[in-house]
Amino acid sequence: MRKFLAGLFIMLCFLVYVNLQGEAQKPDYEKFGRIAITVVQADFPGAPIKDYEYLGRKKIDTTKVEDGFRFKVQENNQNFFVIVKVSHDATNNKVLNITVENQKQ
Template sequence: MKKYFAAILILLSLVTHHQYGLAQKPDYEKYGRMAIAVVAAEYPGDEVKEYEYLGREKLSGTNVIDSFRFQVQENQQPFYVIVKVTHDLSSKKLVHLTVESQKR
């Protein structure tokens, strides 16, 4: 009986942990969606092949920069677009956004 109780307890803790992990979203997700919208507006009709979160750079105070890289294909030629989103962690407000094309 103790083995079944322990197994059920472990199973419940795994299910609870799994559900909790699914509920949490990365704090940069909002700005990733914003970056996707900006790239779609800047390159209408061009196919976005890849999307990658490059990471976070801490600035002074509570400001950070989250960087995203997109591979865009224009006329069969792929190139990268880097979107950098500067925002304030405490107020959760956008401070600055830059789009940089790395065409060859």
């Protein structure tokens, strides 16, 4: 019985450790996603964001990269997409440029 309880305790500790490790690792684009959300909310105040998609990262040159985000926004009962591109320095994560494009459906 002791071996069973000790094994169960070890398994529980392992599962807690794995879960904590998974939560600690956040995607590297998360910071820029928050910036993109803030930009869309500022450009369309009061309009709800219905959907959000990370479009990926594009390398511009040796140190610059661009993360793309697509938002589905509803304004005046019409849905449309907003593409936000955040270019930043990959070495220090400083934002260099933010581009916003509206795409009507």
